[in-house]
Amino acid sequence: MIPSVLPTYSRAPLHFVKGEGCWLIEEDGRRFLDLGSGIAVNALGHAHPALVAALTEQAQNLWHVSNLYEIPQQQALADKLVGATFADTVFFTNSGTEACELAVKMARKYWYEKGQPEKTDIIAFTGSFHGRSSAGIAAAGSEKMVKGFGPILPGFKHLPFGDMDAIEAAIDEHTGAILIEPIQGEGGIRPLPDDHLKALRKLCDDKHILLILDEVQCGMGRTGRLFAHEFAGIAPDIMMVAKGIGGGFPLGAVLATEEAASGMTVGTHGSTYGGNPLGCAVGGAVMDVLTGEGFLEEVSRKAGALRQKLEGLVAAHPDIFEEVRGTGLMIGLKTKVAPADFVKAGYAQLVITVPAADNVVRLLPPLTITEEEIAEAVARLDATAAALEAAA
Numbered sequence: 001m002i003p004s005v006l007p008t009y010s011r012a013p014l015h016f017v018k019g020e021g022c023w024l025i026e027e028d029g030r031r032f033l034d035l036g037s038g039i040a041v042n043a044l045g046h047a048h049p050a051l052v053a054a055l056t057e058q059a060q061n062l063w064h065v066s067n068l069y070e071i072p073q074q075q076a077l078a079d080k081l082v083g084a085t086f087a088d089t090v091f092f093t094n095s096g097t098e099a100c101e102l103a104v105k106m107a108r109k110y111w112y113e114k115g116q117p118e119k120t121d122i123i124a125f126t127g128s129f130h131g132r133s134s135a136g137i138a139a140a141g142s143e144k145m146v147k148g149f150g151p152i153l154p155g156f157k158h159l160p161f162g163d164m165d166a167i168e169a170a171i172d173e174h175t176g177a178i179l180i181e182p183i184q185g186e187g188g189i190r191p192l193p194d195d196h197l198k199a200l201r202k203l204c205d206d207k208h209i210l211l212i213l214d215e216v217q218c219g220m221g222r223t224g225r226l227f228a229h230e231f232a233g234i235a236p237d238i239m240m241v242a243k244g245i246g247g248g249f250p251l252g253a254v255l256a257t258e259e260a261a262s263g264m265t266v267g268t269h270g271s272t273y274g275g276n277p278l279g280c281a282v283g284g285a286v287m288d289v290l291t292g293e294g295f296l297e298e299v300s301r302k303a304g305a306l307r308q309k310l311e312g313l314v315a316a317h318p319d320i321f322e323e324v325r326g327t328g329l330m331i332g333l334k335t336k337v338a339p340a341d342f343v344k345a346g347y348a349q350l351v352i353t354v355p356a357a358d359n360v361v362r363l364l365p366p367l368t369i370t371e372e373e374i375a376e377a378v379a380r381l382d383a384t385a386a387a388l389e390a391a392a
């Protein structure tokens with residue numbers, strides 16, 4: 001008999017009942033150190049006081065109103081995002097994949113309104129992940145995601161991640177946009193070098209193509225910058241955001257320049273819940289913490305300390321690890337064992353990690369992780385590696 005919850009996930013037998021900062025508490029009382037953050041969602045850890053306060057205060061006043069009316073919390077969060085980024089305008093969604101839907105629609109509508117309706121094609125990349133909606137799976141294009149779900153949304157070309165020559169060769173009169181993650185997350189923490197991102201920006205400018213960045217996983221302070229593209233000193237035309245922006249409350253966004261968004265006029269897009277008062281109240285509190293004095297500098301400093309310790313860990317367990325990679329607190333441990341086996345062995349050491357493609361175990365701890373917790377994290381990862389060595 002089919003389970004009452006549609007069985008699309010392979011779940012670990014863990015029942016967390018409470019979260020405190022970097023800690024997840026199982027119903028049997030065990031305290032797990034959370035280096036996954038709900039896959040880069042709980043950017044400020046669990047039950048951050050500022051987020052709890054923002055949510056409970058809003059919950060006591062107003063949960064939901066339609067986008068038929070003004071929503072001050074939405075306006076305030078949009079102003080904060082516009083103030084802190086390249087963007088001139090923001091549309092709020094509930095998830096990353098909805099942000100992908102809009103990013104694709106926005107790019108196509110832009111060229112339609114510019115009198116070049118043939119520019120519908122979007123260049124995307126192998127190993128990418130953009131969500132599970134029709135545009136998201138079409139954009140990622142992997143067989144695992146699209147098989148059996150045809151007909152797949154047309155208009156996507158898939159090239160090897162960051163292959164500049166292939167990109168240049170693939171551009172034709174139908175190319176309207178390039179969609180890329182500055183650091184592939186699900187693909188295995190694969191950063192695009194800064195000079196590639198710079199070259200992509202220039203290529204898009206030269207060839208009149210929109211640059212869409214998917215910062216759903218790498219954005220919102222994860223790398224030590226508010227957004228990962230800042231390292232390359234460039235700006236996209238359109239950017240997808242989700243995960244960390246709500247700190248655990250479902251929230252996403254599409255940020256865009258005025259020019260790129262110019263086709264999106266009244267009636268062209270909408271969402272019942274997108275930008276609702278609860279989500280935007282929490283999102284506003286997340287932004288205040290992330291952009292607070294010294295917060296991101298501290299993320300970078302702690303990330304440096306963690307990285308150094310992880311290099312030592314990798315060197316100490318050459319049969320388990322191959323390398324450590326990533327930026328800031330978006331870290332990949334490339335393993336010689338199956339990542340799922342490492343993650344499972346970690347549960348026995350009370351540490352939560354997340355598997356990814358390319359034989360990588362992801363570490364995406366809350367950005368609020370402390371020095372002591374970093375030391376504890378490395379000790380638990382060390383114990384996990386030792387247990388796997390002993391079992392080999």
Ligand SMILES: Cc1ncc(COP(=O)(O)O)c(C=O)c1O
Nearest residue numbers: 095096097129130131185216217
């Ligand atoms: C880079 C990237 N884009 C899009 C998504 C889809 O986000 P959501 O699961 O909120 O739809 C994800 C989720 O993992 C992601 O990592």
